[in-house]
Amino acid sequence: MKPESATRTDREAVPRPGNDLTRFLSGPEKAAIILLVLGERYGGEIWSALDEEEIRIVSRAMSRLGSVTAEAVEALVAEFLSLMSQGGAVTGDFDRTEALLNKILPRDRVSILMEDIRGPAGRNMWQKLGNVQENILANWLKGEYPQTIAIILSKIHPEHAARVLSLLPQELALEAINRMITMEPVQKAILNQIEDTLRTEFISNLHQANRRDNHELIAEIFNSFDRQTEMTFMGLLEERHREAANKIRSLMFTFEDLTKLDPASTQTLIRFSDRDQLAMALKGATPSVKKFFITQMSTRAAKNFEDQMAGLGPIRLKEVETAQTKIVMLAKELAAKGEIIIGKNRSEDELIY
Structure with a gap:
């Protein structure tokens, strides 16, 4: 990392544990590191939500980062997840917004922006x-x-x-x-x-x-990760904030949770699923999950589907996880459209007479 000041040089010369590894990073530098960690696949939507000036600020910080140690990256990710899971006590109003913008944007541009808001x-x-x-x-x-x-x-x-x-x-x-x-x-x-x-x-x-609960937001983000990335981030969060990690885990909807669908919803999901993708997802699933899906098919369809899974041969674990994630995302899309009903607990939807 290029030394920009005496403080920055001191930070590099003397490694510090925990939060000290990130305490001297500026906001744009922290944002740049998080976006580098997320990469194009997971950070694309964040980049698209930034305006031109924000992109310029973060890009400039990113171009000057140089080499960042794995320990610093790990500490920053843990700090980010911990703050998000705690709901970060932040108050936003007109005056605070204007004061913040005046610190990072030219005054003439701030005037135009605030006039538009006002x-x-x-x-x-x-x-x-x-x-x-x-x-x-x-x-x-x-x-x-x-x-x-x-x-x-x-x-x-x-x-x-x-x-x-x-x-x-x-x-x-x-x-x-x-x-x-x-x-x-x-x-x-x-x-x-x-x-x-x-x-x-x-x-x-x-x-x-x-207003959405921050834990729900993070649970959705974690659901979109591949299994290895999810485990890494969840492990980091557990070290900093075990209670929040447990709550997020309880809110996550996994491939195994699809077995809690009612028969009609399961059959709808099967009908809308890409058969090759579903076969790959079930190829690496547990026997109970495979049985759940196959019993929702007709005898002939089940036989053909089992033959299709057998015909796939050996496949990589990452390919299975990707297919399972896509099936879960499809289930959520269908639920959002009212085509199926998903939930963590079937009993929540049961009728009491």
Whole structure:
């Protein structure tokens, strides 16, 4: 690593254990190391989320890193996972955002960015409202006056407004339509009041309700790793924060968890799966997992499938793990579309009579 200062030279000359290995790294340097560890496959989405200036800052730090010891990389990854799993107590507001941006961006660019965030309020608020699912918006509007509903629906996209109207009680929807027909230009003061109400009573509560647990986020990231990378990171996290590691492990959905699918969901997953990929995934699975899938097939299909697995011959463990990961990701995609139901515990979905 190139010595940039006396402090940096001292750090290289005298190795320090634990957090001391990373304490002198700047934020961009830490980000650069993490992105190098993740590589193109796992870090691609992070790079795509950065703006041009952020990419420039991190890239510059990356180009100046030089050689980083394995111990320093391990300590930084463990620090990163530990902070993420603890939910990092961070507070974000307008003033903090502006102060932070002023430290890393030119003031003229910060002014443009903050002006865009600040307003005009109507444009940003209606854009946000247009992205809210129609059933959620309709449920909230049920408690509002018809005139307020009419104003709000007149400000969003017609197709979105139509779907929201169809979900409102018929009488309320009809009254809102009548108000829209006879509506005159809305005074700015009234529009601002409605925007303030939406911002404080609806959008803010919506964000709070949709806030994801950091453990769930990390569990999804770990699910996308190959088995070796997952074991490495999980081991590092266990050393720093065993309780968080246990919680993340409990939230992870593995290939073996597919055996908790109900028969209909299992058959749907089989139908949508690439047969070669499924054969490779089951080739390296435990006997109980193989039996679970095969018993969901017809006798003829099961025989053909077993012949297909036998015909694969010896295959690498990494190929099996990759195939299993793809099947798990497919299951999650199907679940997100409502095609199947997945869960850690079948009993959660059982009916009690």
